Amino acid sequence: MIEEKYYDKSFYEEQQDGSFLSARRVLPLVKNAFHPKSVLDIGCGVGYWLKVWKEDLDTHDLLGIEGPYVTENIFQLDKNFLRIADLKQPLNIERRFDLVMSLEVAEHIPADCADVFVENLVRAGDVVLFSAAIIAQLGTYHINEQMPEYWAAKFLIHDYVPVDFIRPLIWNDDKIQYWYRQNIIVFIRRNRLNDFPGLKPVADQSNPQFLLRIHPEKYFSYVNEANQLRTFRGFTRYKLYHLKRWLKSLVK
Secondary structure, eight states: OGGGGTOOHHHHHHHHHHHHHHHHHHHHHHHHHHOOSEEEEETOTTSHHHHHHHHTTOOOEEEEEEOTTSOTTTOSSOGGGEEEOOTTSOOOOOSOBSEEEEESOGGGSOGGGHHHHHHHHHHHBSEEEEEOOOTTOOOTTOOOOOOHHHHHHHHHHTTEEEEOOSHHHHTTOTTSOHHHHHHOEEEEEGGGGGGOGGGHHHHHHOOTTSOOOOOHHHHHHHHHHHHHHTSHHHHHHHHHHHHHHHHHHHTO
16 A cells, blocks of 8 residues: 555654644543544544543543554554554445544545545444545645535535534644644534534534634744745755655655
8 A cells, every 4th residue: 555655653653742632632522512432533543532532531432443554563552442444445334333533534535535435434423523634734645635615515415514613612722733623523414413402503503615714823834934935045945845855755
């Protein structure tokens, strides 16, 4: 798999602190809303978010699905919580979960596999905690960055509607990595909305054609970058940085 070239041990080590701390801030809000007894994480990485479910939130019916680039020695939980699969293909998930998660994964899936990826999510459960990198967010092997409206349209095909209640709660929490604050949306099967009456008003106001938000942290990084590029020195440093990243990718 070509992905193994990009998702090495250093890729996950760079995520360690930020991802784990973000999970500890976000997931209690999710638990309070849905009280899931079972959780599936598709594209779980090394399992930091599942670890929070287990160790902080006392949830033990857990499963993470990830590609073969995640090995047992770097996975954060017992190997019984991990299943290896190709996320670009239909997954044989023989049961449904109270909560399905997929956070900052979809942008790594080729565009011609995006429909299959969403189908895997909705087949696994009625409530999906989802985030995906927006256009120009940039990152390792981001091959299908899209605006959230793109993903919402794919969920709507399966009658899953956006419920945008988490972003307002975490928008200003700088202990959470900005991409989660910017991108996290819950999608719920429409006929299950009545099971969560407190979220029904939010669902009514969550327009699937108007979900894009640009977090100031990202916006001002663009501004600073643009200001640097105005000088010859800044332009040279910018080009050298990307050249070094490209050369590093060649030797992996």
